[in-house]
Amino acid sequence: MPPISRRHEASSWVTLALALAALPCFAAPAPDLGTDQQRQAGKPLYDRHCSQCHGEKGDGLGVAAPFLSPKPRDFTSGKFKIRTTPSGALPTTQDLKAIIRAGMPYTAMPGWPQFNDRQLTDVAYYVKSFAADFADPDRQPEPIQSPPVPAISGESIGRGKKLYEELGCARCHGETGRSDGVAAPTLTDDWGYLIRSADLTRRWTFRGGPTRQEIFRAFSTGLNGTPMPSFVDALTVEQRWDLADFVYSLSPRDSPEYATLLVAKKVARELDLAEGAKLFEEAEPAYFPVIGQIMQPGRAFHPSCNGIAVRAVYNETDIAFELRWNDMRAEVTGKNGPELAVAAAEDEGDEPAAAPPAAEGGGGWGDAEAAAPAAEPAAAPADVWGEGEAGAAASAAVPQSEFSDAVAIQFPAEKSLTIRKPYFVFGDKGNAVNLWFVDLAKPEPALYVGRGSDSLEPLGPRDLTVTRGYDKGEWTVVFKRRLRSQGEVTFEEQGFLPIAFSVWDGLAGERGNKRGLTNWWTVYLSPDEKPSLVREMAKWGGLAFALEVVFIGWARRRAHNSAGS
């Protein structure tokens, strides 16, 4: 470093002093509210595209709001989840534009990539006009600097895991990140609505995005209005990256990679369910999207489950399906059944739930319509980080539901590999489905024949066998059945069959038609011996060569003959 001259040094001090004096001005930039013209241009866009959920006054009480969970943002509160600014601070205009453009996955907030930059700016300024805080010169947000992204490594993941345990993240997010912490059923937002902690094993559902940078940002900024705090003071930048790396590592992949086809693997041995997961280790898993049953009355607009992982194996006589899905808490008391009635009133979003939500079957974790603000005010973030016993007590305060968890596989009753399948919601009059159902509070499964959701005929367990287990936020249920049963679905080697699933979360009061379900997808029973690649190539290549030899031989003979004659 070259020596600095005395005079130069003096002038730097003056500059520094001036800079320090000027600092408050820089720290509090002028409110960025846009021009009247911009806000006016934003209003029609907002009214047309945003007001249905967020309300014309920006209060989050649009016409769709009763049917939504999580609830639409109340812009008048100035509380925004996804920001680059410190916990409790307002978002920047850029933050608002970014979230409008990207949307929030697995919520009713879609991305708006069709808006150009000017339109996004206009809408963002209009949204800012709903909360007076944005005009407050003392509340002007300053983004938290985002440091360069370090490399992810086994060590950083290991350090993050340790932090995850020390900080008590598991209290809400669960030991393995499946959103099954003891406090998870009790979590509410600042408006008193029950909300779910993020399922860390499905990073594609993260509201703020699935990348390491976005996870890091969540730790730096917290999610305003929710119990998720900021760790900007508690953790160093390096520690936050470690934690982000660990959380990132909990998901198996970037995207859900939803399947359309389940391949059942043929095995030579007995299908012994006592083997557990080992029985299925050769089988390829298929992950199917689960959506709300919103096709028929008794609708579930936001079921608890959003995906189910399935594996299948079969031998000469039997077939077994393993179903795995995440569930915040196992409900193994009470009852459930595909035929249970759902009161018509539960389907109406208009009326606020008449009784306190806890009095309903779902302990408040009902669907959108039941999710009126919980009686208890929102827990301040500090409470959430209290003692373990307090959390356990809080969880116990959410009583066991009157309804248990349950799951079902559905097949067409008759071989139906045509364009005309039975209706995927429990069949129809002319086309029956077979339902393999298990109420996880009961030891025995049950078979049903479905000819529509109002026409379900129980057949008893017959020879359907089932094992189940709940471990750290994940249900694993295995069904086993003969390949051929009189009057029921028949499985054939190398055969394709439609298959569908239903999942009921008892805690959310799901039963009967109120559930998560899938479309028809397909299961294929792959033969134990696939045609050998080399043999097939040699066969057809050899055939081509033989034809060539015959042709050339014939041509030469012909030429020889004509030359001779």
Add this chain to the structure above:
Amino acid sequence: MKLAIVLAVVAVMVVLRLVRAGLLVWLAAWWVGTYAVLRYGFVTPIPASALHIFMAITALSLFAYATSSRERMRATYEPVLAFASESRFTLPLALVAASIPGVVAWSVYQGLQQPLQPPYFGRTVHPSPPAEITSRGEKVDLARAANPFRNLEKTDVQAFRRHVENGRRVYYRNCFFCHGDDLGGAGMYAHGLDPVPANFLDSGVLPMFQESFFFWRIAKGGPGMPDEGAPGDSAMPEWERMLSNEEMWDVILFLYDDAGYRPRALEAVGAEVAH
């Protein structure tokens, strides 16, 4: 059209003409040239099945041309026979003879590498409606019925707007979960559906039908479709179970209003002529 591809094919043809290529070369050039133009010459690719049909027709025409006279036949097969039998071609013949089984084996390999696909049943996306339906006890003649609130657009604009606004309310409480906030068919549950929800921004949907068509599709949903529409797969509910007829007509008004399309005019039915 991609002009560069077409010009390249024409240029090759011109060169072949100048060098006075034999008939066999011409036949090969026509087949390859046709394939090149059809496969690579279009900005929007033509479907593989259509391409196969066109190429089969091309092959048949070339075969018909080659066999249309003795001279042409001879001009076609004699170079092949000469190549197969004359000793001066032994080396290239050996190369060709060796490469053909290789190509066959490669294509078999490619075929077996294809991922396993579930069987596909082509469905009619917009199947024909029945002549008449009964929705919530009310008979609706689908060929003749107009939206009962459409005329308010001219007679009572305020009442019309009320119906549109009610339609908006119905849409955002029932439909947008699948059909999307912007009517584009990409709602929050669209990823779990096959067939996918209708995209009302597509110019092939709203403007192509009368409003009564949508009334039928809304009231009777997926299960109300004829078999060619794959009624067991469609997640479209039978909305007559959850909405009133007025709400269904209102939501149709809203769809046209918000997407900025006009419904297709009623067609002349029998003696009635719609003006």
